[in-house]
Amino acid sequence: MDLPSHIPTPVSTIPEIYERLQSRFADRSTYSLDYRRYNLKQLAYLINDNKDKIFEAVKRDLGSGDFQIQMSDLWPILHEIELAVKRLPGWMKDEGRLWDAIFTFQTMRPRIHKQPKGVALIIGPWNYPWQCILIPLIGAIAAGCPAVIKPSELAPSSSALLAQLVPQYLDPEAYAVVLGQVEQTTELLQRKWGHILFTGSGRVGKIIADAAAKTLTPTTLELGGKSPVIVSSCANLKITAKRLLSIKQLNTGQICVSPDYILVCKDVADDFIRTCTETLDTFFPHAPHPQSYLTSDMTASLHTSAALERQIAFLNKAEEEGKLVHRGELDQERRRLGISIVRLNANAEGEVGGIVEEEIFGPVVPVIPVDDVDAAIRYINARPNPLALYVCSGKRSVFTKVIAETASGSATWNDFGFATIARSLPFGGVGDSGWGSYHGYDGFRTFSHFKSILEIPYIFEPLMAFRYPPITTIGKTVLKLLLSPTISFSRPVSVEDERTQRVKRKVRNWLVIAIVFAAVGWFGRTRSL
Structure with missing residues (x-):
């Protein structure tokens, strides 16, 4: 299948692109409900009309199978568009603040008016080259913001295809794709934007934040980091292992919310590790079995040879230290590596090449036995705030305890990864894992300015x-x-x-309710007699 080539956008054309989008914003075309819904619907058909090309592009970039691309990259986009198209009229309405106002201000029609912030800049990552670009774009379109999209040069086929399709489906005066590397990104960051949304590493996130500060541009940073799992003594180990490993296989662990390391209570640690290895043997029989990890439609290749060598280095060092429990299959030529399990100590700093300090971003799963849930909480709180936190337990009280005593971008009970595609919930980090959020209404809110409105007519002059x-x-x-x-x-x-x-x-409130129901029941009974 023929796909467009990744040709960097000439830096000299970026000022013209910027001014073109600024002009479109200035003429207020993007403000209307009809304009926003038209472009949202067009974005949906950009996906639907070009699925085969998208499959091929992502396959070339990441080695992913068609079904995984649909489930992880495309379906979330279409869900978000469907929600925005349906809810946008309500989102755009002024939000009344009458009842929270003191009496004096209640007469002044206190309300919130929502306006687009301006031309947005969306900078995306390589690991989900469609979802992590287009879901932020949905928020920008819904809010009435034009946008420049800067996809990752590390997913060249997807980026080039996106650059070809966007002007065919969306208003080319309001939405543009800039291809390239550091030079193009640097040129973009020298300008003032209505909002910048960046998804990527913490190292680059600091550069984005520093550049945005110079122009006082608001930012949303999605930075990933470590996403721990707590497995309590009361957890169902078989279900936990199945759910964890089925999510860990997606994109071969190259997901910002992929379960990164497991803190398991000591009294069930051996059983949990044994259950995980048995589950892996069931899920992924060794090649040449058609369900092998190396050929599965739900896995992917490591992004680069260097990324593969990094994972192999973790495993080799773990094997030398006697901590390797299960080694996944390897296909060096296709950069495929199966899920591997490493057992570490609770004081794991420095072990296995710093695997506990660095974001793994691959199929290696460190398991760390701890005394109890309290010890797991202390372990997490001693480190940077995670983007996602997972708790596996048979008792909801364990989950509520962890939520109350830790800080994380999201928290999920007894499963993994779904917070990224729950369109009714904001997705975002806290502290080192980022700031700000998007998805659904929260994406609309991110790119909107909520303006406070009061009306004080001349009749109030006395x-x-x-x-x-x-x-x-x-x-x-x-x-x-x-x-x-x-x-x-x-x-x-x-x-x-x-x-x-x-x-x-x-x-007292429950007594009042009970008395009211009793009175209603008595009255109804006497009437029937």
């Missing part, structure tokens, strides 16, 4: 006049009545007393 100098005693009295706050609650005695009062309020 009241407003009390504030004009010199302020009289009557004026001060009126202003105090209008603006002075009142404390409607009693002084708290202690935290324990506050807790007691809260419980009493709950009991």
Whole structure:
């Protein structure tokens, strides 16, 4: 199949592209609901009309199978578009703030008006060259923002195809693709944008944030990092192993929210490791079996030879140290490596080439036995905040404890990876794993400015006049009545007393509800008699 070549955009043309999109934004064409929905629908048909080309492009870039590309890269995009097209009229409406306002301001129609921030810059990664570019673009289109898309040069076939298709389906005056490497990105970052959304490594994220700070451009950074798994003593080990390893196979672990390392309670550690190895043997019989990891439609190649050598180095060192539990199959020529399991100690810093400190971004799974869930929480809290956190337990109380005592971009109970495609939830990191979020309404919100609106008509002048100098005693009295706050609650005695009062309020509310239902039931019964 013929695909376009990846030809870098001449740096000299970037100013013209920038000005063209700025002009489109200035003429307010992108503001209308019809314009936004038209381009969103066109984006959906960009995917639908060109699936075979997209499959081939991603296959050349990553070695992925067609079904994995659909499930992981394309279906999430179409889900997001479908939601945006359906909900956009409601998202765009002014948001009333009447009931939270003090009485004086309730007469002034307090509300939030949503406006596009301006021309957006979206910089994407190589590992999901369609999803991680087009889902942010959906947010920008929904918000009414033109956008420059800078896909990764490390996924050249997908990037070139995207550059060919975007002007065919979307308004070429409002949406443009810039191909290239550091030179093109540097040129783009010298300009002021309405918003920048970057997905990639923390190292590059710091460069993006530094450049954006110079022009006071707001940013969203999706940076990945380590995503730990806690396996408690009460977890169902068979289900945990199946769910974990089925997600770990996707893109051969080259996912920002892929389970990175496992903290398992010591009393079930041996059983868990044995269950994982048995599950791998069941999932991926060795070649030449058609379900081998090396030929599976749900896996992919390591992105580069250097990435493959890095994973092999982890395994070789683990084997030397007697910590390699299971080694996955290897196809050096196709850069394929099966899932491998390494057992480490709780004080694992420095072991196996720093595998615990670095984001693995591959099919190696370190398992670290810990005393209990509290020890796992301490281990996680001593390190940078993860993008995703996973808890496997038979008791919901274990999950709620971990949520309450840790910070992470997302947290999932008894499964893995789904937070990235739950379109009703914001996706984003915290601390070292990034800042800001997008997806669904939160993508619309990211690229929108929420403007506070008050209306104070001239008819209010008799009241407003009390504030004009010199302020009289009557004026001060009126202003105090209008603006002075009142404390409607009693002084708290202690935290324990506050807790007691809260419980009493709950009991009182439930009693009132019970009395009302009883009265309604009694009344209905007497009427029937």
